[in-house]
Amino acid sequence: MVKQLSERLDATFAALADPTRRGMLATLAHGEATVSDLAAPYEMSLAAASKHVKKLENAGLVSREVKGRTHICRLDATVLREAHEWTERYQKFWAGRLDALEAALKTASLEKKLENLDNE
Amino acid sequence: MVKQLSERLDATFAALADPTRRGMLATLAHGEATVSDLAAPYEMSLAAASKHVKKLENAGLVSREVKGRTHICRLDATVLREAHEWTERYQKFWAGRLDALEAALKTASLEKKLENLDNE
DNA sequence: TCAATTGTCAACCATTTGGTTAAATATAAA
DNA sequence: TTTATATTTAACCAAATGGTTGACAATTGA
Structure with missing residues (x-):
């Protein structure tokens, strides 16, 4: 099910409207990172950080490759x-x-x- | 009280993450408009539309000039x-x-x- | 095999969001 | 003055958001 442009913009702008998630994208600009890598700079629980990553992924800003027990995340700027x-x-x-x-x-x-x- | 860049980005992206508000900005791209003008295309109440305008204004995307009983809104692209x-x-x-x-x-x-x- | 690591999921909570209706305010028009 | 118009505000509601903790699943290492 491919979202319409308007819905993609909704999700993209909403994902960008949070400093934690923008920070995660900044981390990913250096290269791929695991969920733990992305969570490291923040004081919140890993579960909370994981939700942020999921939101970035749902918006299509981040892609994920599950490799063993780690999830490798990459920036997808489409x-x-x-x-x-x-x-x-x-x-x-x-x-x-x-x-x-x-x-x-x-x-x-x-x-x-x-x-x-x-x-x- | 001037907001930091990060907070301005929070507010701006959050304001853009809604199709009604993006539509209002599209209306304003044609030129100035009153709150009623901005509300007209939508089925929601004027009070609801008024809240959207306020959110755009708080983000700094829209400026307002109160002129008699009407409020004239303009796009501010800063x-x-x-x-x-x-x-x-x-x-x-x-x-x-x-x-x-x-x-x-x-x-x-x-x-x-x-x-x-x-x-x- | 047993323990540690990586990450998600479920349940919960407080706050925010986006909508409603009704009342209040201010101005303009009759 | 009275009435109509433009807009905001207040009180309320349901759903979404962003956080927590604890349990679970999968993988890796000892």
Whole structure:
């Protein structure tokens, strides 16, 4: 059952809305890590950390390979890319507004110049 | 009271993790809108929509100007830019750009240092 | 075989979230 | 002034979240 984009964004943004989970992703940016590795920096129980990893996995941000009794986790940035693209649209919108502002200012100064020309 | 980057990311990502709120931002990308305007596309009560707007505002994604009995809302992409930059670091990692990965790790450790400084 | 390690699962708890309805507030219009 | 409009607030509810502890399963090492 493949989730729709909107639902994937829900899960991705929700997964990112927690400093522990963002920290785990930062750890994974260095390379693969076990659940214990990911849990190590935090004071919470392993069970709690395990839930965070599961949430990252459910969002599709992390993939897991069970190897013996350890679970090897890796960063999977596919859904993260969707989140990045979502925010990018609004960034571009904002940049566009700023461009429009620049354009407005340019037009204003151009008008002034034209007026000055008329006065010459 | 200015929030730390980490807390701003918490609030921003949490605000984005809901389709109603993302829809409201999409509406605001067309231009300013009142709370009623933002609520219109949804079946929920105005009170419920009002809470969503408040959450967007608290995250800093939306600014509000009270004008008579209406509240005019506008998109404020400042914190969105932070979220965009955060996802960008990991998205670049996924794209296999090792130089970007280095930069991401540097930024991450710098971020930690800055936050540690703030905590002292 | 027995003990330690890795991790999940179940049950529980407090807090947050996202919704409701009803009442309150403030402004605008008649 | 009275009424209608725009919005928030309060009280409430069910479900989700983020944590705990304790038991369990699987694997590894002694």
